[in-house]
Amino acid sequence: MTTQETKMDHLSESDLHAYIDGELDADTLLEIEHWLAGHPDDAAKVHAFKLQKVQMHQLYDDGLEAAIPEDVLELLEDKPITSWMPGWRQMAAGIALFIIGGVSGWGFFTMDPMEHEAGGQFARQALNAHVVYAHDTARPVEMSAMYQKDMVSWLSKRLGHKLMIPNIAGAGFNLIGGRQVADQDSPAALLMYENKQGRRVTLFVRSGATFSDNKFRFIAEQGMVAFYWTNGPLSYALSGEMPRGDLLDLANMVFKDISAQTLS
Amino acid sequence: MDKKQAITEELPHLMRYARALKRDATAADDLVQDCVGRALAKLHLFQAGTNMRAWLFTILHNIHRQDLRTASRRIQTSVMDEVVENQHGTAATQGGALIMRDLDQAMGHLPEEQKEVILLIGLEDMSYKEASEVLEIPVGTVMSRLSRGREKLKRLMEGEELAPVLRSVK
Numbered sequence: 348m349t350t351q352e353t354k355m356d357h358l359s360e361s362d363l364h365a366y367i368d369g370e371l372d373a374d375t376l377l378e379i380e381h382w383l384a385g386h387p388d389d390a391a392k393v394h395a396f397k398l399q400k401v402q403m404h405q406l407y408d409d410g411l412e413a414a415i416p417e418d419v420l421e422l423l424e425d426k427p428i429t430s431w432m433p434g435w436r437q438m439a440a441g442i443a444l445f446i447i448g449g450v451s452g453w454g455f456f457t458m459d460p461m462e463h464e465a466g467g468q469f470a471r472q473a474l475n476a477h478v479v480y481a482h483d484t485a486r487p488v489e490m491s492a493m494y495q496k497d498m499v500s501w502l503s504k505r506l507g508h509k510l511m512i513p514n515i516a517g518a519g520f521n522l523i524g525g526r527q528v529a530d531q532d533s534p535a536a537l538l539m540y541e542n543k544q545g546r547r548v549t550l551f552v553r554s555g556a557t558f559s560d561n562k563f564r565f566i567a568e569q570g571m572v573a574f575y576w577t578n579g580p581l582s583y584a585l586s587g588e589m590p591r592g593d594l595l596d597l598a599n600m601v602f603k604d605i606s607a608q609t610l611s
Numbered sequence: 612m613d614k615k616q617a618i619t620e621e622l623p624h625l626m627r628y629a630r631a632l633k634r635d636a637t638a639a640d641d642l643v644q645d646c647v648g649r650a651l652a653k654l655h656l657f658q659a660g661t662n663m664r665a666w667l668f669t670i671l672h673n674i675h676r677q678d679l680r681t682a683s684r685r686i687q688t689s690v691m692d693e694v695v696e697n698q699h700g701t702a703a704t705q706g707g708a709l710i711m712r713d714l715d716q717a718m719g720h721l722p723e724e725q726k727e728v729i730l731l732i733g734l735e736d737m738s739y740k741e742a743s744e745v746l747e748i749p750v751g752t753v754m755s756r757l758s759r760g761r762e763k764l765k766r767l768m769e770g771e772e773l774a775p776v777l778r779s780v781k
Contacts, residue, residue: 404734
């Protein structure tokens with residue numbers, strides 16, 4: 348690791364990866380963030396490797412919810428299953444999966460497995476869109492907020508529903524624009540907001556109700572956090588890199604403002 | 612906590628990791644089953660209060676390595692098939708360069724030792740130290756494999772030119 352006394356003159360491979368994997372102490376972390384701010388080549392590398400991690404989760408996280416082979420469950424059962432309880436075996440397998448799903452790391456409020464899976468996919472899509480576009484310095488949005496009216500009608504057409512643009516300027520975040528994005532099976536839009544410090548949050552909107560209620564769900568991955576929910580015919584995910592409580596405040600603002608606009 | 616229960620709670624992680632490692636659901640199921648079977652047989656060796664996940668992953672790895680040794684010929688053949696298939700699709704426009712748009716395929720082209728490290732750290736969120744314990748190698752080796760593996764993965768995904776990955780997201 349880099350020593351504190353000497354000023355950095357290059358970023359070593361090992362520091363670069365240790366930075367991505369959260370293996371550094373606070374001082375070195377700060378030093379590297381400084382370095383990255385002035386060295387776009389290294390910053391691009393960091394971005395590419397972070398993206399690898401996110402995409403790996405996208406590709407393989409289904410495995411967390413894969414059915415555990417019966418033989419494995421049987422190995423772990425304490426008592427042999429008796430044949431006078433038809434269907435018991437299947438039920439036991441179902442219950443085991445259900446419990447495992449609850450502790451496998453996703454903070455879901457719902458226990459409906461279908462919603463659970465769809466929700467997880469939705470949240471990961473949103474995080475992926477965030478990591479790709481929020482850090483894109485060249486072209487983060489397709490249409491600037493300057494043309495908000497056109498943007499709204501264009502994206503609303505894509506979504507098949509009127510897109511509301513929530514106002515979160517009260518928290519210092521201003522809309523910089525939007526773009527259409529690919530979602531698993533339905534059209535989606537991404538709105539991007541930025542504050543004076545250059546920090547960005549994205550609101551991923553897709554058509555369709557992912558959940559049967561409108562509670563907030565939370566996901567944290569690779570230093571990003573997101574709250575996601577359903578409100579009417581659309582589902583939303585607000586993603587950013589900030590403490591959970593701060594993002595929750597923003598999510599509440601978004602929810603309230605959209606609800607208010609819908610009513611008016 | 613009951614040891615068996617502790618194993619049960621690690622099953623989703625074992626399943627995900629085995630699938631990523633084997634890239635084949637049936638082979639992954641078999642690997643998890645062998646791993647749990649062996650863990651139960653050795654359960655008296657597990658020290659309460661130590662890291663169950665790391666212990667299980669170490670067992671899983673030892674079995675995986677044995678699998679690779681006994682099946683090394685078959686694996687070589689299947690890698691060859693994959694390369695041929697890819698060249699067939701891309702050779703005409705790319706002058707023979709293989710372009711791995713698909714992360715899964717790119718993972719399949721990584722050396723096993725680099726893939727393991729990338730998955731333990733990138734997917735399972737293990738620390739470098741945990742990964743070094745699971746793989747029974749020094750932390751320095753974990754870091755160099757990680758660095759080489761990620762570079763290689765990046766090159767495979769970029770196929771010399773940047774962006775197919777980013778574009779495919781849109």
